[in-house]
Amino acid sequence: NAGVTQTPKFQVLKTGQSMTLQCAQDMNHNSMYWYRQDPGMGLRLIYYSASEGTTDKGEVPNGYNVSRLNKREFSLRLESAAPSQTSVYFCASSEGPYQPQHFGDGTRLSIL
C-alpha cells in the first residue's frame, strides 16, 4: 500500500544548485500535483498534470519545472535553487478533478 512515494525525504542544497524531486503513485491515477507548504501557510500549488502528457502552472510556478514522465511519475526540478525555495514539498495524485487528492509524506528541502 505505497500510495504516493516521494524521494528524497530530506535534502540540503546550496544556493544555485539544481535538483529534481521525484514522485511516483501506484493508484493508477490520471492527475498529479506538486505543492509547497511554508510555515503558517496552507499548501500552494506549484504545477499540476491533469493527465499523462500535459502539465500546467499552479499558483507559484516561478523557479520550477516539471515532467510527467509517464502515468505513474511526476518530477519537480529546481534549476537554480534559491533560499526562498526552502520549504516542504508535497506530491499528490487523484483520479481527476473533484476527486480527493492523495498525498505523499513530503520532501523537506533547505537551501543555504
Added chain:
Amino acid sequence: DQQVKQNSPSLSVQEGRISILNCDYTNSMFDYFLWYKKYPAEGPTFLISISSIKDKNEDGRFTVFLNKSAKHLSLHIVPSQPGDSAVYFCAAPNSGGSNYKLTFGKGTLLTVNP
C-alpha cells in the same frame, strides 16, 4: 487575496466533547469543498467533502455543514478523541477556472486533551 480562510489558527477541546472547525470562502464559483487532516511529518489525508448541492454531509464522527449564503463551512467532530489532534485544512477546487487547482486555507491546529 485569500479565497479560503481559516481564521482560527488553533483550537483546544476536551476528549469526548465536540470540536468545531470553521472555514470561510470568498469565491462564489466554488461548488465543492474538502477537508484534510495532517499529522506532523506526514502528508495531508482526505477526511470528508461536500458538494454545494448539499448543506450537510456526514461520515461517522465527522460532519461538514455548508452555508452557501454566508460562504461558510464547518467541520464537526463528535466525540473528539486524542487521535484527532492534528492540523485541519479546508480546500476548494476551481481556483483560476481550473477544477484541478485546489485552494487551501492556512489550517487550524486541533488539540484534543485527554
